[in-house]
Amino acid sequence: MKIYDFPIGPYPARVRIALAEKSLQSQISFVLVDLRKGRHKQAEFLSLNYSGTVPVLELEDGTLIAECTAITEYLDALDGNPSLTGKTPREKGLIHMMNKRAEIELLDAISVYFHHATPGLGPDVEIYQNAEWGLRQRDKALKGMVYFDEILRREPFVAGPSFSMADITVIAGMIFADLVKLPVPPSCQALVAWYEAMKQRPSVSNRVAMSRLR
Amino acid sequence: MKIYDFPIGPYPARVRIALAEKSLQSQISFVLVDLRKGRHKQAEFLSLNYSGTVPVLELEDGTLIAECTAITEYLDALDGNPSLTGKTPREKGLIHMMNKRAEIELLDAISVYFHHATPGLGPDVEIYQNAEWGLRQRDKALKGMVYFDEILRREPFVAGPSFSMADITVIAGMIFADLVKLPVPPSCQALVAWYEAMKQRPSVSNRVAMSRLR
Numbered sequence: 001m002k003i004y005d006f007p008i009g010p011y012p013a014r015v016r017i018a019l020a021e022k023s024l025q026s027q028i029s030f031v032l033v034d035l036r037k038g039r040h041k042q043a044e045f046l047s048l049n050y051s052g053t054v055p056v057l058e059l060e061d062g063t064l065i066a067e068c069t070a071i072t073e074y075l076d077a078l079d080g081n082p083s084l085t086g087k088t089p090r091e092k093g094l095i096h097m098m099n100k101r102a103e104i105e106l107l108d109a110i111s112v113y114f115h116h117a118t119p120g121l122g123p124d125v126e127i128y129q130n131a132e133w134g135l136r137q138r139d140k141a142l143k144g145m146v147y148f149d150e151i152l153r154r155e156p157f158v159a160g161p162s163f164s165m166a167d168i169t170v171i172a173g174m175i176f177a178d179l180v181k182l183p184v185p186p187s188c189q190a191l192v193a194w195y196e197a198m199k200q201r202p203s204v205s206n207r208v209a210m211s212r213l214r
Numbered sequence: 215m216k217i218y219d220f221p222i223g224p225y226p227a228r229v230r231i232a233l234a235e236k237s238l239q240s241q242i243s244f245v246l247v248d249l250r251k252g253r254h255k256q257a258e259f260l261s262l263n264y265s266g267t268v269p270v271l272e273l274e275d276g277t278l279i280a281e282c283t284a285i286t287e288y289l290d291a292l293d294g295n296p297s298l299t300g301k302t303p304r305e306k307g308l309i310h311m312m313n314k315r316a317e318i319e320l321l322d323a324i325s326v327y328f329h330h331a332t333p334g335l336g337p338d339v340e341i342y343q344n345a346e347w348g349l350r351q352r353d354k355a356l357k358g359m360v361y362f363d364e365i366l367r368r369e370p371f372v373a374g375p376s377f378s379m380a381d382i383t384v385i386a387g388m389i390f391a392d393l394v395k396l397p398v399p400p401s402c403q404a405l406v407a408w409y410e411a412m413k414q415r416p417s418v419s420n421r422v423a424m425s426r427l428r
Contacts (some may be wrong), residue, residue, distance in 0.1 A: 090288065094279065101245075
């Protein structure tokens with residue numbers, strides 16, 4: 001299998017963490033898509049993924065699977081051990097809910113802030129910016145951190161008793177916050193402690209180190 | 215089981231169509247959340263769903279599952295027959311990809327347009343609007359229609375050879391387009407023909423009729 005991505009990116013980190021958790025890295029060859037040169041918005045890449053985002057998984061038969069949740073579903077269904085997306089209906093429902101909530105309230109919000117209210121990937125790539133919307137999303141992300149902090153005061157993981165895709169998405173949010181130097185609100189001690197614990201997982205420590213090599 | 219929703223809403227339609235496809239409606243009691251009165255943004259409802267969106271599924275044990283994809287995953291995992299989320303890894307990956315793409319490029323884009331560049335739910339509910347962003351999202355949705363039209367020129371369904379969650383999300387986008395009177399580009403004949411075919415499904419015809427009773 002082949003993955004098109006940009007190694008320091010927070011979204012690519014989601015899939016690379018999932019791959020490491022499932023010990024599937026050796027089955028993948030990676031193809032660099034240089035976001036700083038805007039390659040993800042050019043026709044060649046758009047033919048792989050209409051939405052112009054990385055990562056994209058290409059199967060041996062040429063099937064293309066974009067979107068982190070979809071790629072994680074694919075990888076997890078290959079054997080489901082350990083399970084990242086849940087086994088029972090209730091687990092699946094809760095993991096998908098918290099995964100989506102982590103996107104809406106944290107990761108995607110920081111991404112919009114980055115692309116719209118900071119220089120982002122630079123003027124050649126960020127050809128349209130809406131700073132007001134970007135700042136609004138930054139505030140949403142800070143509020144999202146407070147929400148996840150409340151969850152992690154009560155629970156060891158984001159979506160129930162074990163590590164899941166939802167944890168990975170919050171981790172990606174924290175990686176992105178670090179990249180854009182968005183400070184975690186001081187009240188969020190449980191979130192910070194959980195993130196420190198997550199960094200002890202080899203799947204995560206490699207990603208965090210990578211995102212600092214920029 | 216209980217579902218908190220607003221019957222004419224396009225997002226609630228996603229779950230109601232899934233329920234009908236799986237013949238599970240009789241197991242659900244519905245609780246009205248009056249979006250026009252902003253009930254979904256008030257403390258009582260926010261304690262059910264932090265993101266302040268409908269629908270929310272409440273299980274017999276009190277477990278709350280928000281987000282349409284998560285609810286559909288839950289319902290589909292109860293028996294998986296017919297399957298809306300796929301059975302093989304490849305099916306799951308493709309359905310989740312196209313479902314997410316239908317959100318990003320169509321349904322969510324129309325929703326942002328509605329809430330930000332039209333009166334939306336009215337001045338008491340729409341306390342912050344960013345019209346420029348809303349109009350940008352409208353244009354994205356129109357482009358999204360052209361994309362899905364291209365898919366449906368080649369395939370009978372949005373994500374492969376059978377009806378799935380991804381079709382439901384595009385249907386919800388078309389319902390929302392109709393609600394906000396967003397005209398489908400004239401070139402999108404395959405999309406329009408597919409939507410007409412979808413309306414022949416009892417699960418869909420009831421929803422389309424409902425969204426017109428406003």
